[in-house]
Amino acid sequence: MEGYEFPILSSNPKYPAESIDGKHLAFSAHGYIWIMDLNTNIATQLTDSGSINSRPRWSNDGRKITFVRDKGTDTAIVVMDLFNNESTEIDTPAIELDPEFSPDDSKILFSSSQAGQLAIWSHNLDTNNQTQLTNLKGHSRNVRFGPTKQKIYFNHLSWPERQIIAFDISKKSFEIIKTDSIAGQLSFDIHPNKKIISYNWAINDDLNLITADLNQIGLYSNLTPGKFYAQDPSWSRDGKSIYYTEPNATGDWQLKKISVDGGKSNNLDVEKWLWKEDRRSISIKTKKAGVSVASRLAIMDSNGHPILSPTSPNYFDSQNGYYYFYSDGEVLVDVPREEISILASGGLTTLASHTKLNAQNSDETIINLEEIWNPENYGYKSADFHLHLNYDGPFRRVVKDIGPLMEGENLDIATPQAANLHSRLMDKEFKNTSQRLPSGRLIKFAQEIRSHFHGHIGAVGPSDFYYPWYWGPGYPELSEGNKSNADVISFINSYPDSIATYVHPITLNIDPYESDSVSNIPIEFIPNAILHDDVGLELVCAWSDELGTTKLWYGLLNAGYPVVAMAGTDMFVDFQRTPAIGSARIYAKHSSEKLDWSNYVKAIKNGNSFVTNGPIIELKLNDKIEHGGIVEDGVQSFSLKLSSTVSVENAEIVINGIVVKKFRGVQAGETREYKGSIAIPEGGWVAARAHGGETVWPSMDSYPFAHTSPIWINFKGSTESSSEKEAKEKLVFAMETLEKIAVDRYEDENISNLLTQFSKAKAALLN
Numbered sequence: 001m002e003g004y005e006f007p008i009l010s011s012n013p014k015y016p017a018e019s020i021d022g023k024h025l026a027f028s029a030h031g032y033i034w035i036m037d038l039n040t041n042i043a044t045q046l047t048d049s050g051s052i053n054s055r056p057r058w059s060n061d062g063r064k065i066t067f068v069r070d071k072g073t074d075t076a077i078v079v080m081d082l083f084n085n086e087s088t089e090i091d092t093p094a095i096e097l098d099p100e101f102s103p104d105d106s107k108i109l110f111s112s113s114q115a116g117q118l119a120i121w122s123h124n125l126d127t128n129n130q131t132q133l134t135n136l137k138g139h140s141r142n143v144r145f146g147p148t149k150q151k152i153y154f155n156h157l158s159w160p161e162r163q164i165i166a167f168d169i170s171k172k173s174f175e176i177i178k179t180d181s182i183a184g185q186l187s188f189d190i191h192p193n194k195k196i197i198s199y200n201w202a203i204n205d206d207l208n209l210i211t212a213d214l215n216q217i218g219l220y221s222n223l224t225p226g227k228f229y230a231q232d233p234s235w236s237r238d239g240k241s242i243y244y245t246e247p248n249a250t251g252d253w254q255l256k257k258i259s260v261d262g263g264k265s266n267n268l269d270v271e272k273w274l275w276k277e278d279r280r281s282i283s284i285k286t287k288k289a290g291v292s293v294a295s296r297l298a299i300m301d302s303n304g305h306p307i308l309s310p311t312s313p314n315y316f317d318s319q320n321g322y323y324y325f326y327s328d329g330e331v332l333v334d335v336p337r338e339e340i341s342i343l344a345s346g347g348l349t350t351l352a353s354h355t356k357l358n359a360q361n362s363d364e365t366i367i368n369l370e371e372i373w374n375p376e377n378y379g380y381k382s383a384d385f386h387l388h389l390n391y392d393g394p395f396r397r398v399v400k401d402i403g404p405l406m407e408g409e410n411l412d413i414a415t416p417q418a419a420n421l422h423s424r425l426m427d428k429e430f431k432n433t434s435q436r437l438p439s440g441r442l443i444k445f446a447q448e449i450r451s452h453f454h455g456h457i458g459a460v461g462p463s464d465f466y467y468p469w470y471w472g473p474g475y476p477e478l479s480e481g482n483k484s485n486a487d488v489i490s491f492i493n494s495y496p497d498s499i500a501t502y503v504h505p506i507t508l509n510i511d512p513y514e515s516d517s518v519s520n521i522p523i524e525f526i527p528n529a530i531l532h533d534d535v536g537l538e539l540v541c542a543w544s545d546e547l548g549t550t551k552l553w554y555g556l557l558n559a560g561y562p563v564v565a566m567a568g569t570d571m572f573v574d575f576q577r578t579p580a581i582g583s584a585r586i587y588a589k590h591s592s593e594k595l596d597w598s599n600y601v602k603a604i605k606n607g608n609s610f611v612t613n614g615p616i617i618e619l620k621l622n623d624k625i626e627h628g629g630i631v632e633d634g635v636q637s638f639s640l641k642l643s644s645t646v647s648v649e650n651a652e653i654v655i656n657g658i659v660v661k662k663f664r665g666v667q668a669g670e671t672r673e674y675k676g677s678i679a680i681p682e683g684g685w686v687a688a689r690a691h692g693g694e695t696v697w698p699s700m701d702s703y704p705f706a707h708t709s710p711i712w713i714n715f716k717g718s719t720e721s722s723s724e725k726e727a728k729e730k731l732v733f734a735m736e737t738l739e740k741i742a743v744d745r746y747e748d749e750n751i752s753n754l755l756t757q758f759s760k761a762k763a764a765l766l767n
Contacts, residue, residue, distance in 0.1 A: 003575045004157075004184035005097065005118065005141060006075075007054035007068055008394050009316070009323060011308040013043075013255040013270065015055045016234045016243040020062040025243070025268075027255070028054035031305055033067050033080075034273075041271040046080070048276045050303030053078070059101045066099040066108055072321050077110050079125065090123050098141045103149045109133070111141035111154075120154055120167070134167060136174070144190045146214070153177065153197070155186055160422040160474075162186050164199065166214075178217055181422040184392035189234050189242075190214075196260075198233040198242050205390060205426055209233060209244055211260060223262045229396045230256075243268070247395045251313030277336045282357075283364035285330045286344055288371055292329035294407035295369065296580060296698070298322040298343040301336050310334065312404065313395065316577040319700045324580070326408035335359045342367065345698035347410030347582065348614050349373045351645050351669050352697035372669055373616045373643045375410075381590040381600060383413035384582045386458055386503050386538060386568020388448075390426050391419065393574030399435050399443055402573055402581070406441050411582035412595055413441070415460045416573065417448040420469045423476050432463045440595055448503065450475075453745065454485045454754070455505065455522025458538070458568065461498025461601065466491050473745045484753040485524040489532045497601040501536030501566045502528075506548035513555060513730040518737040521552060524754065526735050527761030529556050529563050536604075539707055540567035540584040540611045546705040547691065554657035555734075557685055557710060558727035559765065560719040564604060565709045567611035579700040586611045589626075603628075607709035613701035615644040615666075619653070619688040619708050621680075627687075627709040630716065633680045640688050643671040648704045649692030656684040656723040665690060683718035685710035728765055735762055 008014060013027040013034070025036045029043075031052040036043040047053045052070040059065070066079045069089070076091035077099045090096060094114040101108060108123045115132060118139035122131045134140050134154070142155035150170060156163045162183035166175045178199070180186070185207055188199035195214040200207045209230040212220035223242070224230050231253075234243045240260055245253040258265035286295035298317075299307040308314045309325035310333070316323050322343060342355040344367045351370045375382060389397050402414050418427040433445040447459040452472035459466060471483050492500040502525045510517045529535045537556075539549050556563045569584040588609040590600055603609060607628030610617050620639045621631045640663070642651045648665035651674060663674045680686065689707040712718055739758045742751060 003393060003572065003577050005139060006577065007052070007070065007097075008576050009052055009054070009306065009308065009314060010253050011310050011314070012248070012252045013268070014245050014253050015232050016245070016255060017056050017058055018234065018236050018243065019058055020060060020237060022237045026056040026058065026065055028056060028067070030308060033065065036270060041269065042274060043270045043272070044274040045276045050305045052306075055098055057100050059105045060103060061105055064101070064105070066101060068097055068099070077108060077123070079108060088125070098143060100143050100145065103145060109143045109152065111139075111143065120152065133169070136165075140165070142187055144188070146190055147193050147195055153188070153190055155188065164188055164197070177214065181424060182392060184421075185231055185394060187232055191235055191239050192237055193239060196239075198235060200230045200233060200244070202392065202424065204424070205396070207231065209242065209258065211242075221262060223258055223260075224265070231394065250311050251395065251401075252310070275336075277338070279334050279336050280359060281332050281334050282359055282362055283330060283332055284327065284342060285364065285366045286327060286346065286369055287329075287366060288346060288350070288369045293346055293369065294329055294404070295327050295344050295346045295367075296324050296408045297327055297331070298324040298697075299333060299335070300341045302338050302340070307333060307335055307340065313401075314576065315580070317579065317697075317700055318577055319579065319695055319702070320697055322697070326404045328404065328407065343697060344369060345645075346371070346408065348585065348612065348645060348698055349375065349410065349616065349643075350698065370669070372645055372671065375587060376593075378618075379589050379591065380587040381412040381595055382410070382582065382585045382587050383415070383567075383600070384411055384569050384571075384585050385413075385415050385446075385460055385499075385501065385566055386448075386541065386584075387414060387416050387571045387573065387581055388419055388426075389416040389430065390574045391572045392421050392426070393572050394576060395574040397573045399430060399433055399445070402443050403435075403437050403441070405573070405581045406437070406443070407439065409580055409582040411441065411585065413444070413600065414581060415444050415446040415458075415568075417446045417458055418465065419448040420450055423470075425469055428465070431465055442595055442597065444597065449485075449488050451483065451485055451488070451524075453522070454524040456503050457485060457488050457492075458501040458503045458536070459488070459492045459498070460501065462492055462495040482750045482753050484757055485528055486531065486753070486757050489528055489535065493532070493534070497598045499534065499536050499564065499566070499601060499604065500532075501538055501564070501568075503538045503568065504541045504544040504570055505537060506552055507544050509545045509548045510551075512548060512552045513734055515733075515737070518734050519741060520548075521734060521738060523738050523742050524757060525552075526556070526731055526738070527757040529561055530559075530731075530761040530764055531757065534564055534605045536564040536566040538566045538568055540586075540613050540701070540705060541570050542579045542584055542701055543570050545702075546613070546707075550689070550707060555727050555730055558656055558719065558723040559731055560717045560724065562607070562710075562712075562717050565607070565609060565611050565707065566604070580698075583698075583700040584611075584613050587616075610706060610708040612706035614646045614695075614699035614704045615642060615648050615690045615706035617642050617651075617688055617690050617706040617708055619686070619711065621686065621711055625711055627711060629711050631680060631686065631711050631713055633682045633713055635677055636680050637677050638675065640674040641671070642666050642674070642690055644690070644704065645669065646696050646699045646704050647693045648690045651690045652688065653678060654687050654689060655681065656720050665693065668696070680713055681720045683713050684720040684723055685712050685718075687711065731765055732762055
């Protein structure tokens with residue numbers, strides 16, 4: 001919900017709203033509300049709190065403005081009197097969004113989740129009484145009054161459909177005006193005195209600005225046909241033109257205005273910004289060992305208000321609560337003449353640097369970043385195997401836009417995955433795209449195949465896309481629905497240097513083999529992992545739970561199936577609210593200095609790797625046997641090394657899913673080596689893991705976690721008899737339960753291909 005429904009923070013104008021007299025334009029920028037004189041294009045700062053203010057709307061008498069205030073942990077509605085600067089706040093413990101004055105200005109209509117999902121509410125400004133107007137399943141926001149004032153219109157998400165709905169206040173009746181599939185950036189406005197709506201509509205990967213007759217929505221005009229990405233449509237008060245915003249080349253927004261008749265739009269640029277406080281430009285440089293390096297930066301003023309990059313995209317870290325952006329080593333930023341705070345990092349292996357700077361006197365500052373572990377020195381390269389370039393976020397990205405993010409996070413490989421938004425297929429034009437950055441880093445386009453509810457599969461390596469991109473219950477029906485993920489995996493494996501990975505599998509810290517938890521396992525994962533070689537499992541991901549997923553993994557390993565440990569953030573380059581690229585990643589051994597894709601994939605499949613969202617973990621047996629190696633049974637010496645830029649509570653050695661050694665973890669910036677000996681059984685595997693503690697920068701997951709790939713005992717895929725027996729019993733029970741779930745969900749449909757996978761897997765398991 002955050003990525004689609006919450007306001008966007010921008011350094012240029014966004015969410016425009018023209019005043020009643022047509023002489024001024026309110027908008028949000030830099031997290032404040034501004035009012036621009038439309039004759040001079042001079043913008044004056046209206047608000048100055050530490051919170052983020054956005055989505056302004058005018059009262060009908062022109063005396064007041066209402067807007068959303070984002071406090072970081074909560075949102076509220078503010079009503080400000082422009083003549084005496086007095087403010088009223090409408091707040092509940094829940095989320096409040098998108099205010100609108102009633103025609104007589106006595107009430108504020110807004111969206112609130114105080115009753116559960118986002119619904120439209122009315123707040124009486126005289127009595128402070130609130131009334132819930134809508135109670136539909138899904139989220140409702142972006143409310144507007146119609147020209148007759150008897151109806152309100154609002155934006156509604158009834159997953160997966162995005163709708164514009166009309167609600168007759170007196171009759172209490174609803175009418176769906178327009179419906180599309182998901183359409184995350186849909187917004188609209190109603191003509192001030194005619195039955196005309198202006199909205200932005202998803203056409204393939206684009207957002208076109210549309211006007212239509214409210215009574216005959218099929219009669220419409222596309223004002224921006226083609227490769228445009230229009231947002232925030234807002235009518236002028238004379239009804240002759242429409243304001244809107246569109247992402248620009250620097251990763252911010254351009255304010256535009258277009259005639260209702262169409263034609264070329266005009267840019268509206270602010271000629272002068274009148275800030276409440278004096279400001280100046282300062283240079284921020286980041287270095288590592290005296291050498292300029294790219295970095296991730298979060299800058300705040302004395303109120304904790306974020307200071308944005310004017311020349312690159314600004315992102316929001318929902319886990320830690322920081323707005324951040326990337327620098328190539330030096331960035332010029334406009335700041336108030338006061339003490340500011342700078343938080344800097346350069347990837348998971350670099351300690352976060354906290355700097356206080358008096359901007360009254362300083363022209364520049366140099367931040368020296370400290371790296372606690374250099375992957376190059378130990379022969380490792382890093383990869384984020386799961387991210388998305390465009391996923392209906394507020395930006396529109398191209399492949400090269402990933403480069404600065406990788407540099408700032410010191411990430412070697414990124415594989416953005418084309419994916420469907422229900423029936424829309426995103427990023428088709430980037431199929432088989434590979435880009436090598438000047439630094440040697442590699443971007444290689446991939447695909448996520450979404451077979452609800454068989455399990456989503458990341459296809460990394462193939463030069464072509466798999467078709468269909470989606471199928472299963474909840475998706476539009478295909479001509480032939482009798483499909484299996486086995487075909488997907490076979491397709492991926494038919495290409496050299498490719499890996500099929502089940503992504504974001506277990507979302508909770510549970511034992512997925514327990515009877516009441518089996519339904520959390522992707523339906524086809526277990527049979528696919530049994531019947532196919534080198535199936536990957538995403539152990540680390542921002543949207544799933546590492547310990548819960550690890551328990552699923554252990555079951556396959558104990559049964560002798562070497563499922564490949566994988567990691568990916570599942571971040572969205574085109575979103576503002578998203579974790580950083582590489583905040584979940586895999587480190588794999590790579591012998592040559594120049595990155596070679598084929599060798600890297602081999603190392604991943606061999607298990608010469610570890611996965612992490614922060615901690616760095618390495619296990620050696622007999623001083624030489626590392627992850628992916630083979631060790632003999634018997635008593636063996638071990639060396640477990642743990643380094644981390646964030647505090648980690650536990651370091652553990654695991655044999656066949658059982659913790660056999662447990663140690664106190666490390667503090668942020670600390671490296672510790674644990675040594676001793678362990679008794680190795682006759683079969684199975686040995687690995688190490690680290691977990692637990694509070695998440696702080698540079699990490700962005702829910703808790704610190706790292707896990708090595710296994711060292712196999714005597715041979716790869718060996719087992720220990722009692723662990724194998726228990727694992728196979730759990731796997732059979734899980735498959736029988738999942739098979740029943742599949743039959744129930746598909747009802748009377750033919751799913752013989754899926755059922756065949758279950759029968760073959762059970763036979764192979766019990767053979």
